[in-house]
Amino acid sequence: MIATAADIIKKAIQECKKNGAIKAEALPDIIIEKPKKDEFGDFATNAAMLLAGKEGKPPRQIAELIAKEMRQSENIKKVEVAGPGFINIFMEDDYWLGFLKEIHVSGEKFGSSDIGAGKKIQVEFVSANPTGPLHIGHGRGAAFGDALARLLKTAGYDVATEFYVNDAGAQVKNLAESILLRIKEEAGEKVEFGADHYKGEYISKLAAVYRGLAKKGVEESKEEIGRFALQTILEWIKKDLSDFHVNFDSWFSEKSLFDSGKVQKLIQELKGKGFIYEDSGALWFKSTVFGDDKDRVVVRENGEPTYFASDIAYHHDKYERGFDTLINIWGADHHGYIPRIKSVVQALGHDRESLKILLVQMVSLSRGGQPVTMSKRAGEYITLREVLDEVGADACRFFFLMRKSDAHLEFDLELAKKQAPENPVFYVQYAHARICSIIKHAKTVSSCKLQVASLNLNLESCNSKPFLCLSLKEALDIIKKLASFPDVVRGSAAATEPHRITFYLQELAGLFHSYYNRNRVVTEDKELTNARLYLCEAVRIVIHNGLKLLGVSAPEEM
RNA sequence: GCGCCCGUAGCUCAGAUGGAUAGAGCGACGGACUUCGAAUCCGAAGGUCGCAGGUUCGAAUCCUGCCGGGCGCGCCA
Incomplete structure (x- = not known):
């Protein structure tokens, strides 16, 4: 447009x-x-x-x-x-009316474009440590990443989504120990939890389950507990995500990078290039060369590689797989990590800008305006599961996508549940359901033979009834809004800002509801009825397409 | 102390690469159901865009300095 x-x-x-x-x-x-x-x-x-x-x-x-x-x-x-x-x-009016036809012809494709030109792009997101259930912040990252992937696909990119599983390192040991401690505690022993141990309620749950499975003595099976816990938690995570309608193309194991020797290989390679050196018994990566505040440890004095070491191998692997652009979605609290990982990209010989890091800010929950507090100290946090069970996936996703990702988000559970116009999700979904209902109604009215599927409106003739009724300002405003949808999608994808879609949908739904209240769609006048149905159906298509970009359902009835 | 993000209506927030009289939703107020879903609509109200400078035809947007809030600054992830 x-x-x-x-x-x-x-x-x-x-x-x-x-x-x-x-x-x-x-x-x-x-x-x-x-x-x-x-x-x-x-x-x-x-x-x-x-x-x-x-x-x-x-x-x-x-x-x-x-x-x-x-x-x-x-x-x-x-x-x-x-x-x-x-x-x-x-x-001219007929310029705008032409879009109506285009929408009907394009259907689900309306809004798609090829600005991505088939470029390969990877979106890595959530990547939560498998040491506990997903919390509400992960949920926001999941909704954002998934919607972004959908947007980019629609804009013509070749998109792959990935979840990086941190199944290596000290945290797995800590997880196993935490469970062991709980087991001991429940056996009546007096135990003390360290700062690095996990203390959430789910640890007790895992401990209980494991006790049920355990055949061996507790002491010897720490490794096995680790395996068991990792696997179980990963299953929780996968279940939560799939119930949230987030499905990854791939799950990448950190441990596999060690097992295959890739971490060692990359360290050697960067050493050869002079980007890694030894000091005080540790191996350091020269990230200062690329503008980082200080060099970063890759292998500790005790010989253990850091998380950063596997991250180097991981990003190298991503490029090996042929992606033109990488997008990493992180919690905003990780922003200090950006310079060093960008340095890695450069050291590996890639353009610094080929890796885009998008930050997702914190979520604060409230209920009817009252903040919902959580105690991080006790290891308790609001899980994605709890919110999902309470408000449902649609409302949850929509709410997460109503704000710019790098801005704090206030999430009111009470509002999200409400089946009322002040709830934006329902407002938009209702518009869709309402149109479905109108069309259904039109089909049952004998005097009106609906031709939505085969509408052949005479839009060329400026004196025709359809032309005149659709040229009314209220109708034209809707059509202009509909016509702008592809531009909105393109802009939203280019700026990596899915929230523009939620705003767009609210505006479109608003225009439609208003139109509906002023203009009766199904009347005795067949020509008029068909013209208005034609418009309604176009609105329905665009709302449907927009909601789909957000991963939110477009119900036919509610 | 240094770095990143944020500050727009009572509340939650939009304002893409600088543009015309700064917008929306919610809340509060006043109206509209013999009619396709009132789960909706209509109306009026609400502002020193944190503060102060600067850049120019023109700034919420860009630059500098302050104030206020969040987050980072590990041989944690």
Whole structure:
């Protein structure tokens, strides 16, 4: 849609150059926007203001020259010069009505594009330590990552999603020990938990389950407990995610990087390149070369590799798999880790910008405005499961996606559950259900033979009833909104900001509900009815497509 | 102390690459159901865009400095 306007403007400027009205050879980076006010047109551009300096003429004068050319273009209703030199463009009604047909023809594809040009891109997210159940913060990361992957796919990227499983290192040992301690404790022994031990309620649960399975003596089976706990927790995580409608293309084991010797290999390789050196018995990576605050330990004095060591191998492996771009989604508390991992990317010989790290901020839960507190100290946190069970996957996902990912999110459980218009999820889903209901109703009304599937509206004739009814401002506003959907999806994907979709859907649903209350869709007038059904169905398609991008269902009835 | 993020209506938040009189939802207030789903709609109210400078035709947006909040600054992950 924007592209059409851009073409018209560029063509007009070309014409102006041809006839000598404008001399500048280089075109400035003009902006084409959708003005907030209707009176400023369907599109507006600042081209004249940017050209003014080079041309040495007042912006309004240049705007007039360009506007004059633009008026020759197709689909233009009128072009006005306004304010300091804006060119406001108004499109013909039938230009807009044409989108209705496009939506019906494209169906589920409406909104898709190929700006990604098939580039291979990996989105790694959640990657929670398998040392406990997913909490609410992981949930936000999951919703964000999954929606982003859907967006990128729709924008024409070749997307693969991955969960990195931290199944190596000291944490697994700590997990096993924590369970052992619980087992001992329940056997009546007096035990003391260390700072690195996990103390959540789920540890007791695991301990109980393990006791049921245990045949061997407790002391000797620490390794086995570790394996058991890891596997069990991973199953919980997978179940939570699949109930949250998040399904990964792959699960990558950290341990496998050690087992295959890749970690060692990469350390040797970077040593060879001079990026790894020894000091005080430890091996260090020279991240300062690439702008990090300090060098980072890769292998400790005691010979144990750090998490960072396997991360080097992991990212190397990602590039080996042929991805053009990597996206890592992290909790915002990990932001200090960014410089060192970016350094790794460069040391491995890749463009620093080929790895994008997106941060997801914290979630605070509230209930009817009252904050829900949790005690981190006692190892307790609100799990994704609890919220999922209470409000359902749809509301949960939508709420997580209502905010920019790098902004704190306030999540009101009471609101999310409410089946009322103040709940944005229901508001949007209701619009979809309502349209389904209208169409169903239309089919049952004998006087109205619905032709939604085979509608062949005569939109060309400006005197036809469908044309006139769909050209009413209220209808046209909806159509313009619908027409902008592909631009919204493209922008949302390019900016990696799924929240734009939730805002868009709320606005569209609002326009529709308002229209519905003013215009009766199914009436005795067959032509009118069909025209309005045609519009309604287009709205339904776009709401459906939008919700799908968010991984939220579009119910036919509620 | 250093680094990153944030500060917009009573509350929760939008405002893409600087654009025209800064928007939406909720809450509160006043209205609308003989009609396709009132699970909805309509109306009016609500602002020193944290503060102070700077850049320019033009700043919520960019720069600098303060104030206030969050998070990092491990041979943890």
